[in-house]
Amino acid sequence: MTVTASPVPQLPPPTRPHVRAIRLLRDEAWTGALAVLLAGLLIWQSTQVFRWGAFELETLFVSTLPLVFLALAQTVVVIAGGIDLSVGAQMVLFNCVSGYLMLDAGFGMSLLYAALVIVLGMAVGVLTGWIVTISGVPDIIVTLATGFIWVGVALWIMPQPGGGAPDRFRELFTGTGTAFWPALLCIAIPVAVVWTLLRRTRTGLSIYALGSDPQAAFLAGVDARKARLSAYALAGVFTALAGLATTAYTGGGQASLGVANTATLGAVAAVVLGGVALTGGVGGLIGPVLAVWCLFLIPANLLTLGVDPAYGEVVRGVVIVLVVLGGSLLRRKWSRT
């Protein structure tokens, strides 16, 4: 029982202090390495651009805002030991819902609608988690199917690209001019709240426990259903935020399966590069955010070098594969010792 109380039961004696220390160091080291990579990419960019400054940062933070939220949504689900292939479709759905509602709305009404969309996001997340729990169908298949459904609903709401949002609402996400801090604040506040929930509450710990080892979690008395529903609900909040951010960034809604799929794959990539183990139970929220920025900057920097940015996609693919490869090799080495 005492063994299962710790969220790291893959390692045979998880309470051995030096094992824990190595683990902690590795987790922190991963985020640290990403931060260094990001800094390097930014410095590289600053040497490429004629006058590097707030504008470049604003482009980086604002245009990646939807993907950051999506990566966070995927992160929470993956930590709980699942995967959600419908995050992109959910984003598209909430983009269309909010764009539809906020067209010609005042600022106050738009805030109300935003709150409504977030509640809706939570409901969609709970529904997904409920289907996964009740049906026993693997989550990949459930979310593949619900992904189709959400895009269908989005297309029904908005057959043609359209909709809109009041400028003051959009500035909440994008800021005015070259101000980049509103976008950063939009990320920081939900991350802080969800991080506290994950690390400081019983439910949050049960999410980690479930992802780490469902059997052990069950034996330790974790309510797996509640933990899974909570994870999907949190993910729903983040996909709703991603939809709202898309509306704010593009000033409208567009229902497209292509956009949804690209976004989903981008979110999975960021999660993997962000140091969240696909096996569940490992990872934080900062890593994926940094990973999204790195994955955005690599093609952008290649473009300034005169390299076809399409090769950025190649680099992205190689990086993701290598990260997972390195992770599995490390795991193998550790499990042998």
Added chain:
Amino acid sequence: MTLVESPEKAPERTASRRLPAAMLALVGVLLALVLANGVVDASFFSFGQLRNTLLLAAPLALFAGAQTLCMLTGGIDLSVTMTATAVAYVVGSRAAAGDSTLTALLLGFAVALVIGLINGLAIGVFGVNPLIMTLGMAAILTGVLTAGSQSFLSGATQMPQLVLTLGRGTFLGPLPWNLLVWAVLAVLLVLLLRRTGLGRLIYAIGDNRRAARLAGVRVWQVETAVYVIAALLGAVAGILIGGRSGAVDLQLAGSFLLPSVAAAVIGGTSILGGVGGYGGTVIGALILTVLDTMLTRLSVGEAFRQFIAGVILLALAWFYVSSTRRASARRSPA
């Protein structure tokens, strides 16, 4: 009954014992859809319409075959449609550059072989998660093709005559050539899974990877073979699609990716591995194609089509899981 008996219950045997009922239900769904199609539009049974449906079904069924193989081992191949696009590009551009059709096709298959080998070795030997590996491979191929279509792969606008014939030609009545290609490959796939040692090992790995390894199965060899076969099936599908459209572009096959997984799932193959087969997948692919034809005929919006595809996928997957659960619940107390 007794403990001694249970080890003999090889996964494919219990699966095939359960399958007839599910298969009958699937065929029933397919027949109902075909009839409904005939009611909606009497010309569905005309040669032209049947031919169109089969033309669409063949590539989907080939992709779904690749997906079935990977899913039986507990994996998935998200790069198979990009592999198809890459092969179509290679064949098209080599043919346009004046190579003989045979050379162009061989080069195309060589590319698929390399892609499959990389996927299979990374997954089998280095233990990379299949989802991530093939996702990464898809990203790499997308990048290379996007850049290459402007330079070294440009001019892939003219497919060789043989490929055009295979892709859109008709050899008898409403039966297109690509149906023949598909039929031959389908028979081979079913034989591979049912009658060969490799087929048994594929089921064994998907059922219990660890037990298979401890029993002496060289898991990495089986997985490498599976991903190579998957890539080659994707190559054939890519050549057929390229032949049908006559020209190649980056969006050639991407829209087949999720339906290919869906067709395998609808056909009763479990994404967790060890359960299923190609027979069900074929029917799954036909169901999806006929359904799509009907919804196009009814000129319902794209919205409803997406929605109904999702609902059907979810409902059938749910049905399979619950029937498996009931079956195993019935077995376990005995």
